[in-house]
Amino acid sequence: MTRRRGRRPVRWAWLLDSPLVLATWITVVLGAWSLARVGESLGHVARMQTAAEAEFARLAADTVLMQVEPRALLVAPQSHRLGEVFVGVSPFEEPEGGAGVFVDVRLATGRDHSFVAPLLPGAAPKGFGCARSWQVPGLAAGVLASAVHAEDLVAFRRDETIALMHRPGGTDLADFVLDSTALDCPREVVVVPGHLWTEPGAVPVVVRIARDTTILVRGNCYLGQSLVVEGNGRLVLAVVGDAAVLPANRGEGEPLEGVGRLQFGFRAARAAGGQPLQCDATLVVAGEVVVEQPAIVTGAFLAAAAGRRGESGPTGSPRLELRGERLFEPTRERVPGFAVSGPPRPGLLRIAAPRSAGPAPENSPELALYGAPLGR
């Protein structure tokens, strides 16, 4: 066999010619693959350890917080030891007002975890923690006086015609329409001095809220379209009604449509085979519930036992699906605008940036605790 002139012999063929080199290549590939697999598993372990450590720190903080008299937490900084964990607790002023506590947890590994928790005056009504409650909770004292009025917020549009479009006789009170918007409310409770509507249409009403907010409706509420809530907050739509808001100059014999009523959808939409409405808010209804169109409620649903209409279809199938996905934790969370009961308590812990990032208060026991090397 002659080689063509000028063509060089293949020099890399020795990489495959020899079984020893081949075996070495196979070993290298197997080793690299195995090392990569081990590295991946070690990554899983590290992530799991981080998650477990955070949970451990939270449990340690909760253990200490729940065993100290809540009022004592506000007096002076304290330090506690739980096994090999050191927990420092100090008073904290919540950014939105109200007292709270700052909890520093130093683990045996030397890592710090920090939390803040509001101090709550009591427990919220239990119904906010269930998908369905038959009791309508009471409002906190003075909530109406301190609330923001819907007229002062751009999220609510007063509409004189919407009632006439959907109800032959119109309504007794002022009508407000909630549009898709960011509900930037300076306070946690908004009062609607009339009826509240979401306009029927193909596009759901999207409300973005940064914190838990309650809308108190003193008339009726007509949900003509799905109500989607985005953001970190939860929306409570409380249709409480109030006979005091009814106009005094109502003519004799004029039909009174009532107040504190919640209506899902309209008959026209039902006849057109409309999709189920979705409501992401927690609903509190003091009066009647009318289900003209199937609806899905993802928050809690608190309505009195009496005064339900249309909650079940003609065949008994439920037309109001209560999913209970966006609930409150009544024992450790506050529901804006509603009365509380029971003893004061720390609220749910929130993760906070370590306080060491900022200036530490002078003569704080935390300095003594963390400044000196720990005898471990």
Place this chain on the structure above:
Amino acid sequence: MIRRFPDLLERTLAGGVLACGMAVSFWLQWDAAWLDRHVTARGAQLDHLHTMAAPRCVGHLPRLPHGVRGLGPGVPDAGVGAGSTSALAGVFPGHRVVWLDTPVGPVLGLEPMGPKP
């Protein structure tokens, strides 16, 4: 020398290298699988803890998926046990997870194990 291979010595060496490589690879893979089993078990324990924990933490810590409610002591849990903390044994070294009786109701907390200082 390379041109004269393969010969017996080289084949023997190649077999040895391959055997060692496979053995090391198998050991590493077994180790990785053991770590994965460990992580899966710990993950199940943490999931159980999240399911039991009422109240839950807000913020960046994992919250319960929508629709899953926290279990209190004695509340049946189809997955592991009746709101039992025994399933959480070993999840936190040196401490055990216990239900604390507090004025606001039962709350999950920690209890150090071993002799008290």
